[in-house]
Amino acid sequence: MDTQLRKGILDVCVLMAIKNEDSYGYKIIKDLSDVIKISESTLYTILKRLEEGEMLIVRSTEYEGRIRKYYHITQVGIQRIEEFKKEWGEIKKVYAFITGDK
Amino acid sequence: MDTQLRKGILDVCVLMAIKNEDSYGYKIIKDLSDVIKISESTLYTILKRLEEGEMLIVRSTEYEGRIRKYYHITQVGIQRIEEFKKEWGEIKKVYAFITGDK
DNA sequence: CATAATACATCGTATCACATAGTATTGTTA
DNA sequence: TAACAATACTATGTGATACGATGTATTATG
Numbered sequence: 529m530d531t532q533l534r535k536g537i538l539d540v541c542v543l544m545a546i547k548n549e550d551s552y553g554y555k556i557i558k559d560l561s562d563v564i565k566i567s568e569s570t571l572y573t574i575l576k577r578l579e580e581g582e583m584l585i586v587r588s589t590e591y592e593g594r595i596r597k598y599y600h601i602t603q604v605g606i607q608r609i610e611e612f613k614k615e616w617g618e619i620k621k622v623y624a625f626i627t628g629d630k
Numbered sequence: 631m632d633t634q635l636r637k638g639i640l641d642v643c644v645l646m647a648i649k650n651e652d653s654y655g656y657k658i659i660k661d662l663s664d665v666i667k668i669s670e671s672t673l674y675t676i677l678k679r680l681e682e683g684e685m686l687i688v689r690s691t692e693y694e695g696r697i698r699k700y701y702h703i704t705q706v707g708i709q710r711i712e713e714f715k716k717e718w719g720e721i722k723k724v725y726a727f728i729t730g731d732k
Numbered sequence: 733c734a735t736a737a738t739a740c741a742t743c744g745t746a747t748c749a750c751a752t753a754g755t756a757t758t759g760t761t762a
Numbered sequence: 763t764a765a766c767a768a769t770a771c772t773a774t775g776t777g778a779t780a781c782g783a784t785g786t787a788t789t790a791t792g
Contacts, residue, residue: 529720529721530638530717531748531749531777532637532748532749533637533638534748534749535638535747535748535778536632536633536634536635536637536748537724537728538749540728541724541727541728544727544728552770554769554770554771564724567749567750567751568771568772569749569750569752569753569773570748570750570751572770572771572772573748573749573750576772577747577748592757593757593758594756594757594758594769594770594771595770596771609728612728613729619631619635622643622665622666623639623718625665625666626639626711627715633746633747633779633780633781634747634748634780636779637747637748637778637779637780638779640780654739655738655740656738656740668780668781669780669781669782670739670781671742671743671781671782671783672780672781672782674741674742675779676780679778694788695788695789696738696739696787697739697740698738699739699740
């Protein structure tokens with residue numbers, strides 16, 4: 529998929545990946561792989577961004593001797609998903625224009 | 631609409647705006663305004679980019695004493711629109727994931 | 733005569749996806 | 763047991779894109 533088209537939707541995909549259950553980096557990539565491929569560099573950048581935007585909180589837990597960071601969605605994060613759904617309405621309108629379905 | 635979501639679709643919108651009939655900067659903005667708002671700075675950046683990508687050709691015509699640039703879509707430009715339509719299939723899949731329509 | 737509308741151009745900035753590279757541990761397999 | 767894949771996270775640099783701000787110049791309108 530075109531890089532530009534991914535912009536703005538990857539964040540929301542990551543939020544969806546942790547919405548129902550706290551998750552960690554590697555698992556998020558695996559879970560999303562069927563829907564959309566995200567490289568590690570991209571994901572960890574997104575996670576940091578989402579943390580700064582207070583859309584998730586991080587909990588470092590020890591798992592089998594190594595530290596694993598669990599990401600937990602916040603209310604702001606959930607709101608972000610809802611906002612995206614609204615924005616999608618506009619995007620669909622644009623797509624209808626492009627395809628000529630008017 | 632979120633800036634990031636616009637990335638990648640604005641180009642195609644501009645191509646659509648000149649697809650059926652050659653047009654010029656100001657008219658393109660007006661014609662698209664119902665569907666998607668594009669500022670002048672953004673549009674002229676896009677037009678230049680599309681020209682460099684050989685998706686359109688430019689013809690400077692004199693109109694009422696002033697030079698007006700008419701943009702004409704090329705075969706490459708038409709192909710770009712078709713590619714976008716294909717990519718849309720993937721985007722819809724991602725959206726289905728986000729909304730939970732699976 | 734001032735203001736809006738028309739028409740195009742340039743510069744700088746912020747955001748984002750991503751390649752590349754590095755660190756470190758655990759599990760597997762030849 | 764040495765090599766390698768898989769797991770897990772971090773840091774740096776780059777290119778593409780949208781867009782605000784600003785500037786120029788003409789025509790139409792009130």
